[in-house]
Amino acid sequence: MPVRPHPGLEIDGFTLGERLHVGGFATIWEATHAKYRTPLVMKVPTIMDGYDGPTIVGFEIEQMIMPRLTGPHVPRVMGVGGFEVMPYIVTERIDGDSFLKVFQQAPLPLSDVIEIAARMVDAVADLHRQHVIHLDLKPENFLQRKSGEMVIVDYGLSRHDELPDLLAEEFTIPMGTYPYIAPEQYLRCRDDARSDLFALGAMLYALATGKNPWGTPETLRGVRKRLWRDPVPPRAIRPEIPEWLQEIILRALVVDPMRRYQSAGQMAFDLTHPQQVKLTARAHKLKQDSLMTVFDRWRVMRKIRRFKAPDSVASQLASVPIICVAVDLTPEGEKLASVLRSAVKRMLLIEPDARIACVNVIKTARIGIDQGTDDQGNNLHVVRLVQLKHWAEEIELPDDRLTFAVLEGSDPGQAILDYATANHADHIIMGARGHSTTRRYLGSVSAQVVAEAHCSVTVIRLPERREELDETVDSLSGAAAE
Amino acid sequence: MKFAILTDIHANREAFEAVLADAAARKVDRIVLLGDLVGYGADPEWCAEKAADLVAQGALCVRGNHDNAAAGAPEMMSTYAKRAMDWTKTRMTEAHRRFLAGLPLTVDVDDILFVHASANEPEAWTYVTSDTKATPSFRVTKSRLIFCGHVHVPLLASCDVGGVVRQQTFRPGFPIPLLRSRRWLAVVGSVGQPRDGVPQAAWALLDTTLNDLTFRRVPYDAATAARKVRAAGLPEELAIRLLKGQ
Numbered sequence: 200m201p202v203r204p205h206p207g208l209e210i211d212g213f214t215l216g217e218r219l220h221v222g223g224f225a226t227i228w229e230a231t232h233a234k235y236r237t238p239l240v241m242k243v244p245t246i247m248d249g250y251d252g253p254t255i256v257g258f259e260i261e262q263m264i265m266p267r268l269t270g271p272h273v274p275r276v277m278g279v280g281g282f283e284v285m286p287y288i289v290t291e292r293i294d295g296d297s298f299l300k301v302f303q304q305a306p307l308p309l310s311d312v313i314e315i316a317a318r319m320v321d322a323v324a325d326l327h328r329q330h331v332i333h334l335d336l337k338p339e340n341f342l343q344r345k346s347g348e349m350v351i352v353d354y355g356l357s358r359h360d361e362l363p364d365l366l367a368e369e370f371t372i373p374m375g376t377y378p379y380i381a382p383e384q385y386l387r388c389r390d391d392a393r394s395d396l397f398a399l400g401a402m403l404y405a406l407a408t409g410k411n412p413w414g415t416p417e418t419l420r421g422v423r424k425r426l427w428r429d430p431v432p433p434r435a436i437r438p439e440i441p442e443w444l445q446e447i448i449l450r451a452l453v454v455d456p457m458r459r460y461q462s463a464g465q466m467a468f469d470l471t472h473p474q475q476v477k478l479t480a481r482a483h484k485l486k487q488d489s490l491m492t493v494f495d496r497w498r499v500m501r502k503i504r505r506f507k508a509p510d511s512v513a514s515q516l517a518s519v520p521i522i523c524v525a526v527d528l529t530p531e532g533e534k535l536a537s538v539l540r541s542a543v544k545r546m547l548l549i550e551p552d553a554r555i556a557c558v559n560v561i562k563t564a565r566i567g568i569d570q571g572t573d574d575q576g577n578n579l580h581v582v583r584l585v586q587l588k589h590w591a592e593e594i595e596l597p598d599d600r601l602t603f604a605v606l607e608g609s610d611p612g613q614a615i616l617d618y619a620t621a622n623h624a625d626h627i628i629m630g631a632r633g634h635s636t637t638r639r640y641l642g643s644v645s646a647q648v649v650a651e652a653h654c655s656v657t658v659i660r661l662p663e664r665r666e667e668l669d670e671t672v673d674s675l676s677g678a679a680a681e
Numbered sequence: 682m683k684f685a686i687l688t689d690i691h692a693n694r695e696a697f698e699a700v701l702a703d704a705a706a707r708k709v710d711r712i713v714l715l716g717d718l719v720g721y722g723a724d725p726e727w728c729a730e731k732a733a734d735l736v737a738q739g740a741l742c743v744r745g746n747h748d749n750a751a752a753g754a755p756e757m758m759s760t761y762a763k764r765a766m767d768w769t770k771t772r773m774t775e776a777h778r779r780f781l782a783g784l785p786l787t788v789d790v791d792d793i794l795f796v797h798a799s800a801n802e803p804e805a806w807t808y809v810t811s812d813t814k815a816t817p818s819f820r821v822t823k824s825r826l827i828f829c830g831h832v833h834v835p836l837l838a839s840c841d842v843g844g845v846v847r848q849q850t851f852r853p854g855f856p857i858p859l860l861r862s863r864r865w866l867a868v869v870g871s872v873g874q875p876r877d878g879v880p881q882a883a884w885a886l887l888d889t890t891l892n893d894l895t896f897r898r899v900p901y902d903a904a905t906a907a908r909k910v911r912a913a914g915l916p917e918e919l920a921i922r923l924l925k926g927q
Binding site: 363 | 837839841842843845847849850851852855857858860861862863
């Protein structure tokens with residue numbers, strides 16, 4: 200490497216400023232470029248003299264993966280430099296400290312834990328949607344934008360499911376950060392997005408209790424223990440942790456990835472719908488498992504070589520979709536609602552692991568004060584919720600996979616769209632009513648959702664009789680917009 | 682610049698046409714044929730003539746062991762290959778032989794080397810089937826990218842700054858960034874006789890502007906190609922092989 204970084208160095212139009220950080224494998228420098236107004240940073244790997252495999256490969260992986268990522272949760276890449284002169288990656292500078300400082304203050308107030316956790320999980324969900332498993336999630340690798348979004352950095356150990364894995368055959372020891380590394384990652388699997396959910400669970404545990412679930416192991420032997428030893432339940436350390444939060448944390452920390460959360464979207468959903476988290480024995484437990492149980496587990500686990508991994512991040516996400524069903528509960532929508540329910544049941548045959556989020560919108564006036572109660576003084580929200588649950592009774596899904604939300608908004612279409620986006624819905628199913636004149640002039644909710652949704656939308660209609668169809672032939676253009 | 686890299690066409694007109702159409706739809710700038718235009722299949726004349734046309738229009742083409750044999754050179758071959766070659770030779774005219782014999786063993790374009798088999802001794806026709814087998818190719822050239830065929834099973838290997846050669850897994854259809862910190866060798870799968878269990882024609886798209894490589898597969902009318910093999914009286918095993926991709 201002929202050139203070493205120093206303040207004032209000019210390379211490919213970038214000028215280096217102060218050194219901001221010295222890490223184990225790289226240094227971070229302030230950088231400027233005539234073309235970019237935003238503050239930049241340059242990351243330069245610290246290559247030892249001679250051949251330094253791990254650092255080089257990690258850096259190559261970052262150069263391969265980072266330019267492909269987009270969105271608020273990843274740093275934007277402005278330039279990369281090769282090994283001929285000086286290897287580097289220039290990205291936008293994210294102001295603000297890493298979450299290491301926040302974690303050092305743990306345990307945090309529970310409201311902060313929940314809020315930070317939800318945003319961390321959101322960022323990871325976005326990464327997974329872009330085919331990337333991070334595989335080294337830890338507090339240092341989460342930064343925060345001024346606008347509040349979490350940014351994930353350091354992709355040196357990451358895996359992109361469409362690209363060759365340069366690390367696959369390179370190293371014989373598991374790579375990751377010991378307090379957070381997932382059991383399957385310890386067994387050297389680098390293909391499972393659920394490994395990131397385990398790391399999130401470990402961080403969530405730390406935020407809530409102030410302790411790491413398995414301490415701070417320094418040897419691989421110490422890491423291995425998590426294959427059979429369960430952590431002290433968070434509520435045993437801090438009794439005010441609600442049961443639902445313990446359920447979420449421990450579900451993310453399950454050893455077998457098949458029994459863990461199956462997607463970051465599902466985990467985010469639970470964090471934002473605490474009252475709908477299905478509580479299991481995990482939620483109530485206050486003691487670690489007995490030595491007998493642990494011994495039995497040890498006998499099985501000590502022989503295990505690997506867990507079953509999905510083909511790719513994309514296939515894993517596709518197998519556990521979140522389906523948002525918008526239900527119209529008005530008397531006119533009654534027939535349609537039952538057709539919609541059959542459609543949902545049929546879809547569950549194809550997608551048996553889907554999660555169904557039923558929503559209904561209470562339309563509010565654009566101007567003026569709305570009444571929260573009906574003429575008899577019943578709370579509208581509660582009334583609708585009861586109706587919604589009644590509608591869904593026939594769907595026959597376990598509680599943890601069927602959820603309900605009553606939304607409010609002057610623009611029902613927008614309310615559905617916002618809910619679907621915020622909850623990482625993969626599919627929206629809704630009904631469309633007939634072709635009335637008003638509908639033609641005012642536009643329909645389903646048309647708006649179809650046009651603006653970020654995911655697939657299926658629109659269900661009541662089959663029309665032939666005569667009705669003939670009547671509407673001359674208004675086909677209106678129907679097409681429906 | 683986009684290169685369509687095709688190899689081991691093996692007188693399979695249906696597969697050759699399907700790949701050329703796929704390449705044209707992707708607007709490639711230059712076609713490269715890595716040899717073995719003939720042998721095994723039932724359309725040696727058409728394939729040799731098509732290759733000659735493409736070369737006249739600027740395509741690059743290197744010589745493979747079957748081309749060598751069809752032009753009259755002695756080559757060691759397996760039983761079926763030999764039986765097919767004996768038949769192929771009867772179909773070749775003087776013009777075909779002249780074209781095949783005149784093909785170079787290697788072609789260099791900038792920092793890319795094209796060769797039929799292992800680059801270290803092109804006329805030994807060594808199979809590149811692993812990272813160990815890929816290592817000699819990296820040692821004999823300074824080229825950053827090496828493309829070869831001959832194996833009929835696609836493979837990707839990289840040689841890092843420390844000179845360590847490793848096989849890399851990849852997914853067909855997805856562009857692979859050819860990191861400049863490494864050198865790369867790709868064994869392109871066969872157009873006319875794939876042997877990796879996928880009965881689809883293989884080729885590779887190299888985009889030197891984006892610096893990435895995509896291994897592609899194209900479905901083609903293997904049933905017709907197999908029928909022609911039978912009609913020509915070639916060994917039944919060669920027809921079955923096309924249908925199974927093995």
